[in-house]
Amino acid sequence: MDSPKNNTKHTYFSNTEIAFKNKDNGDLKHSLWLFRLMQNPLLVKVFSKLTLIAIKLHLPISVAVKATIYKQFCSGETLDESQKVVKHLGKSGVGSILDYSVEGKDSIEDFEHTKSEVIKIIHIAKGNPAIPYTSLKLTGIARHALLEKINPIAIGTKQELNAVEQKEQKELYERMEQICKESFACHVPIYFDAEESWIQDAIDMLAEEMMRKYNREDAIILTTLQMYRWDRMDYLKKLISEARKEKFFIGIKLVRGAYMEKENKRALEQGYKSPIQLDKQSTDIDFDKAVDTCLENIDIIKLCAGTHNEASTTHLLDQMKKLGIRNNHPNVYFSQLYGMSDNITYNLADMGYNVTKYLPYGPVKSTLPYLMRRAEENTAIAGQVSRELKMILEEKERRKFAKMLTGTNS
Numbered sequence: 454m455d456s457p458k459n460n461t462k463h464t465y466f467s468n469t470e471i472a473f474k475n476k477d478n479g480d481l482k483h484s485l486w487l488f489r490l491m492q493n494p495l496l497v498k499v500f501s502k503l504t505l506i507a508i509k510l511h512l513p514i515s516v517a518v519k520a521t522i523y524k525q526f527c528s529g530e531t532l533d534e535s536q537k538v539v540k541h542l543g544k545s546g547v548g549s550i551l552d553y554s555v556e557g558k559d560s561i562e563d564f565e566h567t568k569s570e571v572i573k574i575i576h577i578a579k580g581n582p583a584i585p586y587t588s589l590k591l592t593g594i595a596r597h598a599l600l601e602k603i604n605p606i607a608i609g610t611k612q613e614l615n616a617v618e619q620k621e622q623k624e625l626y627e628r629m630e631q632i633c634k635e636s637f638a639c640h641v642p643i644y645f646d647a648e649e650s651w652i653q654d655a656i657d658m659l660a661e662e663m664m665r666k667y668n669r670e671d672a673i674i675l676t677t678l679q680m681y682r683w684d685r686m687d688y689l690k691k692l693i694s695e696a697r698k699e700k701f702f703i704g705i706k707l708v709r710g711a712y713m714e715k716e717n718k719r720a721l722e723q724g725y726k727s728p729i730q731l732d733k734q735s736t737d738i739d740f741d742k743a744v745d746t747c748l749e750n751i752d753i754i755k756l757c758a759g760t761h762n763e764a765s766t767t768h769l770l771d772q773m774k775k776l777g778i779r780n781n782h783p784n785v786y787f788s789q790l791y792g793m794s795d796n797i798t799y800n801l802a803d804m805g806y807n808v809t810k811y812l813p814y815g816p817v818k819s820t821l822p823y824l825m826r827r828a829e830e831n832t833a834i835a836g837q838v839s840r841e842l843k844m845i846l847e848e849k850e851r852r853k854f855a856k857m858l859t860g861t862n863s
């Protein structure tokens with residue numbers, strides 16, 4: 454197929470029959486209702502506030518949340534419950550990145566529990582093509598404040614840790630080591646997610662350390678680069694140069710970044726230069742540049758493009774073609790969040806590309822911060838909801854028409 458980049462009518466991702474083949478009419482109706490609700494920013498704000506109050510008052514809201522927004526964006530409360538979704542996606546050639554989505558927990562028991570859960574995922578993923586990777590948020594196994602304290606040390610600025618913090622740091626290393634060692638032994642690659650810039654140097658340092666140790670023969674440990682930061686292209690080039698010199702493989706998940714408002718607000722309040730690019734276009738340009746750089750170094754890089762942006766995904770497809778990289782090259786993956794941009798995911802799978810859904814699971818209450826981010830993101834991103842809505846409406850029309858022609862729901 455020729456590049457559809459400049460053709461607004463037809464893109465690689467506009468086939469709604471393929472996009473929604475896993476959704477029956479009831480599922481489609483539910484998504485339509487939810488995305489319509491999320492189009493209203495005021496409603497999303499009120500929902501977020503009321504939910505937080507209801508949790509504080511211990512009101513039984515889990516059932517209502519589970520039947521609505523949770524159902525759209527999460528796969529289940531437990532690993533077992535999520536297997537149904539994993540199988541469902543697997544049937545269409547879509548892999549699952551299971552993410553134990555528990556945020557804002559700060560006790561040793563919570564960190565140990567998250568570690569055990571990630572190790573369980575690694576064991577389930579071993580030799581299972583339906584789960585080609587897994588992921589790790591370092592704030593799931595260590596305190597955010599501890600990572601913030603380690604951050605300046607990571608870039609060589611002196612910062613003392615007290616005895617308690619030193620013990621905590623040692624425990625963080627032990628948890629991380631156990632997870633990475635298991636990933637290596639089971640040959641299940643693991644992404645380190647990217648988080649706020651004021652803990653990201655610490656995350657980069659730890660991810661690099663693990664890549665140097667475990668990526669001698671293949672990329673098992675993968676890091677994440679947020680291209681809404683103006684310094685990430687330089688970081689990518691530095692990492693590639695070091696990997697070539699020291700002979701280790703690297704894993705890169707490219708994303709635009711999820712914490713923009715928070716980053717700009719903090720920079721303004723504390724009077725330092727924001728790490729965020731000047732505008733959206735600069736982020737888009739760097740995302741595509743990073744794609745090009747990764748493809749040029751595909752002999753040592755395992756790339757995952759974590760995006761819902763059709764132009765960037767089209768750019769990656771075109772560049773692969775140009776460089777003669779086959780659709781299912783083992784070092785190129787595409788990934789979207791569960792519940793979003795099914796048109797990209799399923800059409801890519803249909804064309805034989807490696808594609809995954811990022812699949813959060815966990816108790817309803819613990820996934821609320823994640824769900825609120827999704828609701829706010831779907832309200833905030835210009836065009837996103839209308840794009841999702843437009844696709845769902847198109848598919849409803851197509852099904853209605855097909856039913857009229859054949860008398861069936863094709």
Ligand SMILES: Cc1cc2nc3c(=O)[nH]c(=O)nc-3n(C[C@H](O)[C@H](O)[C@H](O)COP(=O)(O)OP(=O)(O)OC[C@H]3O[C@@H](n4cnc5c(N)ncnc54)[C@H](O)[C@@H]3O)c2cc1C
Pocket residue numbers: 645646647648677679681708709710711712713729730731732733734736758759760761762788789790811834837
């Ligand atoms: C599989 C997967 C894994 C992910 N993992 C992570 C992760 O580890 N860490 C993380 O932070 N995020 C992660 N994300 C979320 C991601 O960073 C984005 O928030 C989200 O995907 C939206 O970006 P986009 O490329 O899909 O689409 P788009 O709609 O094209 O881009 C929206 C994004 O552009 C950027 N942007 C918007 N306005 C501006 C502006 N004025 N100036 C500069 N930049 C701007 C912001 O990053 C915004 O989120 C992940 C997403 C996916 C799909």
